[in-house]
Amino acid sequence: MSQIQLAKEERIGFKSPITMASIGVFVIIFFGVLGREGETVFEISRRADLIQLPSISIGSSSLGWVSGILLLLIAGYSLSSSLKNRKTPLWVSVLYGAIGVIALLGWLAAGNQVPLTFIIGTSLVLAVPIVLGAMGGLMCERVGVTNIAIEAQLLAGAFMAAVVSSITDNFFLGLISAMIGGALVSLVLAVFAIKYLAQQIIVGVVLNVLVIGITSFLFQQWLTQDAENVNFPGTLDIIKIPFLSDIPVIGPVIFENRITVFVALIFVPTLYFILFKTKLGLRARAVGEHPLAADTVGINVGRTRFWWVTMGGMSAGLGGAALTIGNAGAFGREMAGGFGFIALAVVILGRWHPISAALAALLFGFSIILRVWANQVSPGIPTDFIIMVPYVVTVIAVVAFVGQSRPPKALAIPYTKG
Amino acid sequence: MSESPDRFSQALKEILSGGFTRTVLSIILGFLVGALFMIGSDKAFIESLGYFFSRPGDALGAAFAVVTEGYGSLFRGSIFNGEAETFEKAIRPLTETLRLAAPLILAGLGIGLTFRVGMFNIGGTGQIISGMIWATFVATRLELPFIIHTVVAVIAGVLGAALLGALTGFLKARTGAHEVILTIMFNYIMFNFFNFLLKDPLLLGEEASTGNAKADPAAASAVLPKILGDNYNLHWGFILALAAVFAFWWLMERSTIGFRLRMVGENPDAARSAGVSVERVYILAMGLSAAFVGLAAANQSLASPLGLFPSAHANIGFDAITVALLGGSNAPGILLAGLLFGAFKAGAPSMQVFGVSPEVLGIVQGAIVLFIAAPPLIRMLFRLPPPQTTSVLSDIRQKLMRRGGAK
Numbered sequence: 001m002s003q004i005q006l007a008k009e010e011r012i013g014f015k016s017p018i019t020m021a022s023i024g025v026f027v028i029i030f031f032g033v034l035g036r037e038g039e040t041v042f043e044i045s046r047r048a049d050l051i052q053l054p055s056i057s058i059g060s061s062s063l064g065w066v067s068g069i070l071l072l073l074i075a076g077y078s079l080s081s082s083l084k085n086r087k088t089p090l091w092v093s094v095l096y097g098a099i100g101v102i103a104l105l106g107w108l109a110a111g112n113q114v115p116l117t118f119i120i121g122t123s124l125v126l127a128v129p130i131v132l133g134a135m136g137g138l139m140c141e142r143v144g145v146t147n148i149a150i151e152a153q154l155l156a157g158a159f160m161a162a163v164v165s166s167i168t169d170n171f172f173l174g175l176i177s178a179m180i181g182g183a184l185v186s187l188v189l190a191v192f193a194i195k196y197l198a199q200q201i202i203v204g205v206v207l208n209v210l211v212i213g214i215t216s217f218l219f220q221q222w223l224t225q226d227a228e229n230v231n232f233p234g235t236l237d238i239i240k241i242p243f244l245s246d247i248p249v250i251g252p253v254i255f256e257n258r259i260t261v262f263v264a265l266i267f268v269p270t271l272y273f274i275l276f277k278t279k280l281g282l283r284a285r286a287v288g289e290h291p292l293a294a295d296t297v298g299i300n301v302g303r304t305r306f307w308w309v310t311m312g313g314m315s316a317g318l319g320g321a322a323l324t325i326g327n328a329g330a331f332g333r334e335m336a337g338g339f340g341f342i343a344l345a346v347v348i349l350g351r352w353h354p355i356s357a358a359l360a361a362l363l364f365g366f367s368i369i370l371r372v373w374a375n376q377v378s379p380g381i382p383t384d385f386i387i388m389v390p391y392v393v394t395v396i397a398v399v400a401f402v403g404q405s406r407p408p409k410a411l412a413i414p415y416t417k418g
Numbered sequence: 419m420s421e422s423p424d425r426f427s428q429a430l431k432e433i434l435s436g437g438f439t440r441t442v443l444s445i446i447l448g449f450l451v452g453a454l455f456m457i458g459s460d461k462a463f464i465e466s467l468g469y470f471f472s473r474p475g476d477a478l479g480a481a482f483a484v485v486t487e488g489y490g491s492l493f494r495g496s497i498f499n500g501e502a503e504t505f506e507k508a509i510r511p512l513t514e515t516l517r518l519a520a521p522l523i524l525a526g527l528g529i530g531l532t533f534r535v536g537m538f539n540i541g542g543t544g545q546i547i548s549g550m551i552w553a554t555f556v557a558t559r560l561e562l563p564f565i566i567h568t569v570v571a572v573i574a575g576v577l578g579a580a581l582l583g584a585l586t587g588f589l590k591a592r593t594g595a596h597e598v599i600l601t602i603m604f605n606y607i608m609f610n611f612f613n614f615l616l617k618d619p620l621l622l623g624e625e626a627s628t629g630n631a632k633a634d635p636a637a638a639s640a641v642l643p644k645i646l647g648d649n650y651n652l653h654w655g656f657i658l659a660l661a662a663v664f665a666f667w668w669l670m671e672r673s674t675i676g677f678r679l680r681m682v683g684e685n686p687d688a689a690r691s692a693g694v695s696v697e698r699v700y701i702l703a704m705g706l707s708a709a710f711v712g713l714a715a716a717n718q719s720l721a722s723p724l725g726l727f728p729s730a731h732a733n734i735g736f737d738a739i740t741v742a743l744l745g746g747s748n749a750p751g752i753l754l755a756g757l758l759f760g761a762f763k764a765g766a767p768s769m770q771v772f773g774v775s776p777e778v779l780g781i782v783q784g785a786i787v788l789f790i791a792a793p794p795l796i797r798m799l800f801r802l803p804p805p806q807t808t809s810v811l812s813d814i815r816q817k818l819m820r821r822g823g824a825k
Contacts, residue, residue, distance in 0.1 A: 148598070188788075196792040201538055201598065205739055206787045213780025214455070220775035221459040341602045348599055384614035391606045398595040398603075407596075 015400040016088045020075035020096060027100070028068030031107040035061025038111030046117050050246045060110035067103035071096060090356060097359075101366065108370075108386075112377045119369055121253040125327060127358075127365025128264045129154060129336075132319030133343030134350070134357045135271055136182065139312035141347060142275065143305045144288040144410040145193050148204025149185055151340025152211035153313050156181035157320020159215045162331035163223070165233035165324075174233060175259075175321050182317020183310050185211060190309040194302050197414040212334055219333050227330075235329045236260065260326035263318065264358075272354040284308055288408035291415040301415045316343075345394045352407060364390050429810045431803045436811075437746055440796050444744075445758070447799075448786030452778050453485045460484040488774040495768025496761035506649060511764055513652040519760025520655040521714035525734050526741030526752045527666045528710030532597075533747040534670060535703040536683040541586060541601025542735025544608040545579040545708040549715025550730060551612060552578030554622055557636035557720055567640040568720060572658070575716030576709045582608070583708020584701055591697035597704065605735070613728045624725065635725040642720045655717035659756070662713055667749035669706075679703055711735070740787045759783060 040060045044053040074096045078088040105114050133150045140147035160181035165174030185207055192198040223231040236258040245255040254265065275281035284304060286294040291301045323339075324331050342364050350357025367390040371383050433439060457463050463484065466476035494501065496515045502508040525542050532539040539545075553575030556562075562570060582604060590597045615622040616631035624634050635641075642654040670676040681689040682699045690696050718730050741759055745751030762783060766776035789796055797804065 192788075192792050192795070196794045198792040202743060202791045203788070205540065205736075206743070206784055206791055209736070209740060210781060210784025210788060213777060213782075213784050217455060217775050217777035217781055218459065220777050338606070345599055345603060348596070382614055382617075384610040384617075388607050388610045391603045391610075395589075395600060395603045395607070398599050399589050399593045 014079070014082050017075050017079035017082055019396060019400050020078050021072060023100065024068050024071035024075055027064060027071055027103050031064025031103050032061055032068050033064075035064040036107060036110035037061075040106045040109045040111075041113045042105075043113050043115050044117065045248055046115075046252060049117075049248065049252065051248050053248050055113070058106065060106050063106035064103060067099050067106070070099050071103075074099070094359060097363065104370075104389075108374050108381065109377045117249050117252050119366070119373065120249070122369040123362055123366040124253060125257070125261060125365070126368045127361045128261050128322040128326065129319040129339050130343050130346060130361040130364050131264045131268065131358050132260075132322060133316045133340055134346040134361050135267060135354060136186075136312040136314075136316030136319065137343055137347045138350075138352060138354060138357055139271070139284075139315065140186075140189075140309045141352060141411055142288045142408055143284050143308040144291060144408055144413065144415070145189070145305055145309050146200040146204065146412040147186075147189065147309070147312060148201055148344065149189050149207040149211075149340070150316050150343045151336050151338070152204075152207045153182040153185045153316035154320040154323065154336040154340050154343075155211050155215050155334070156185050157317030158323040158335055159218070159320070159331050160317070161321035162233050162324040163230050166230050171233075171236055171325055174325055175318065178321035179314040179317045182313040182315070182320060184313070185317075186310050186313025189313075190306050193309075193414065194305050197416065200412050200414075208340070215331075216333050219331065223331060231330050233325050233329065235327065236325050258322075258326050260318065260322035264322070267315065268354050268358045275354065285408070288410055291410050291413075295415075295417065305415075316340075319343075342390075345391075345398075348407075349394055349397050363393065425810055428806070428808055429814065432806045432808065432811045435797075435803045435805050439802065440793055441744065441746070441751075441790065443796055443800055444786050444789035447789050447796075448782045449489070451785040452782035453489075455778055455781055456484050456488045456774055457481040484774070487772055488769060488778070491768045491772040491774070492762075492765035492779070494765075496765035510650060511768075513646060513650045514764040515757065515761045516656045517652045517760075518763040519756045520659040521717045521732070521734050522737055522741050522759050522763075523659040523753055523756030524662055524714035524717060525711045525738035526745060526756050527662055527749070528707040528714075529738045530742035530745060530747035530752050531666070531670070531679070531707040531710065532703055533742055534683050535679045535699065536686065537590075537700065537703060538598055539583070539586075539601060539704065539707050539711075540598050540735075540739065541583070541604050541708075542711050542738045543731050543733070544601060544604035544606075544735070545582050545711040546715045546718065546731045546735050547605075547608040547612045548582040549575040549579035549708075549712035550719045550726060551615060551622065553712075553716045553719035554633050554636070554726055557640035558622070558634045558725075561637070562639060564639045567637065568642060571636070571640045571720055572713070572716040575719060576712035579712030579715055580705045580709040583711070584705035586708075587701035587704030590704070591700040609728070609731075616726070616728060631728050633726040635723060636720050640720055642717070653721050655721055658713060658717065660753075662710060663749045663753045666710065666752075670749070675702070679706075711738070714738075737783075740783055743787045743790055 038060055039057050040063060042056045042058075044055060045051065074092060077092060081088050105119070133154050136153060137147045137150050157178035161174040161178035164177040165171050168174070189200070189203055189207060192203045193200045219231075238256060238258055239262070241255040245251040247255070273281075275285065283294065283299050286297075287299060287301050287304045294304075295301050319339075320336065323335055328335065343361070346357050346360045346364065349360040367387060371387050374381060374386055375383050457480075460480060462480040463477055466473070466480050470477050494511065496511050499508045499511050502510070525546065528545075529539050529542060553571045556571040556574040557567070560567070560570070586597055586600050586604065589595050589600055613631050616633055617623055617629075619625055622633050624630075624632055642658075644650065644653050645657070646652050668676075670680065678689070678694050678699055679702070681692070681694060682696055682703075686696050689699070714734055718732065718734075719726060722730065737759060741752060741755045744758070745753070745755035762779040766779060769776040769779070796802065
């Protein structure tokens, strides 16, 4: 019985090629055959850039045709890997996503310009809270603790960053206290989940209610009354790394940012390295997969979980700081606005892997800027549907690829020494 | 037939270790936490802290004042307003509590049902929106006679929500995708879809469209009628909620379907061995759960005098989770929990008038449920006895019942 199940799990299905091919056909039909009139101009460089690259102009519907065919070709590649019982590699999925995004941009901006650098750069900035939140969630889930409270951690971090930076006039202290804020929420989760063996999903949901309540109350009662002194932090300075920031596209997108973006960019590969290449990460994963076995070889399950959950909270808290002092410049009521839940989806979409999760977070960041931008370029198109895209993609991914993405085995199960 | 002291103390232990005592203590603690926040943010209290050691009475007085007046205005806004001129006006807050509790109870029953099956429906928001779409369509676009129109609209709301719920259950059963992620995503998808429908006058938008996302109010033949005349807003939604509480009780405690649902909740493997199709139960449970949420959707669609806005889901889907948790996922508990949180909603404006941000009620709500979620914590705080395995209480109850029946 168990062997049959095992065999079933190991067979790579045809879900990826089928999904990829159907999206490709969709692109050809709607963006190619039924595509819109007009040329789309992709602006590669910004006007202020040192090195100017020429813009690329292409007919909107022909771009639809070209990208649709490319998508089908990739689907074919994915089919051949599936036939060889191999997973579709990550870079193929990334390439696929990038082509899909360009097709969508080209369709939307028929007869208009696409400011490529601006869109990618803003996507990254908007994705940072989601990335850091997702890393926080991932760190908890890898050791077997479900963290639904990412929203609460983001809010706590955003609140602390805004208030402490305003009072002390020191962004460094603001960032530190944002991490403490996120960690405090995590501590409650950890204590309830590990010590009191409470249902982790329930504690997470309740923590969201509680932290939304606390921050909204303090915002209403305190921050709005005395906004100048306690909720007026401004934003972090934009750091321009010399020379590197002059590279076209990559320069302004990556090397000209606030510290929160740099932290996220460094943290994601670091976490990957720690999780998969060090003893520390191996222990953490062991606790998440098989706590009994980990306990047998002398790993303290409770303590490992406790520390990883707390550190995860610090990461999400920093993500909250990216919302206030890293972007908006002040705290607003319920300003995390569902980012925590998106981060949760991103963890699963990224198959509990830091790098794929960060890429998935970029997709959501992109969708946020897309909503704003698409309204300006082609007001006739119902933006409500564009906003839905990442959520629909998540549903498709969760439903179609769930056989390939397996959560840590001991997720959400409290461990008691028996 | 005298009760021995031993049995008496055992019965006391059972009461103290039981869920009821824990719930009451959690509610008290929740209000205490809220009180601390009110005190901590009170200006008079903070000023009196400066000279606390010379005149501690000031600080204590200020603390006492803000708490009594804060919770006092909550009471006046949600149960009985002693300051009103007439009795009719004085009990108006209570009818508002009942009105606002109705959707919380209905959706709370839905969420509670999934807890009993060992699942977690976090998609109340999406399901309520789906139900509202269908109910609003029937209520604003069809012409039907009185009563029938209302009934059809309610059924439409239930179906609309139940289909989305069943789809979630189906996807979980077929692919193993986790319902928490699916429902969160459906929340966003439905919210944006609703927004789209409300903007278009050909779909659900106002016929005299102003470009805003908003629906027409339900046709006069479709609204839920008022119970106590035009002076009170209380409408049949509350009766619907009471009926649903009874239906939930019967479904879960008396019917075969309920037995199957609970069986899967207790132990899916055992249920499977006993011949229950666990996959079918997942679909059924999500569908039934969303059907109760759909009643809340009908309540929203058919009783809003201005017509629906995109925010008409009023966060009921999430509040319902706290209702179900506080109510212990059983029918009477959910009724009481819904009334408590309904009172919070009704009393919020009058707290605002008094100058305490009603957001403090969110803290109270969260704190209560957090304590509920961790029984060992409450036991440790109050040094309650551990869970008892004896059945002295139920023996006594049975004896009393038998005596009553013999008469």
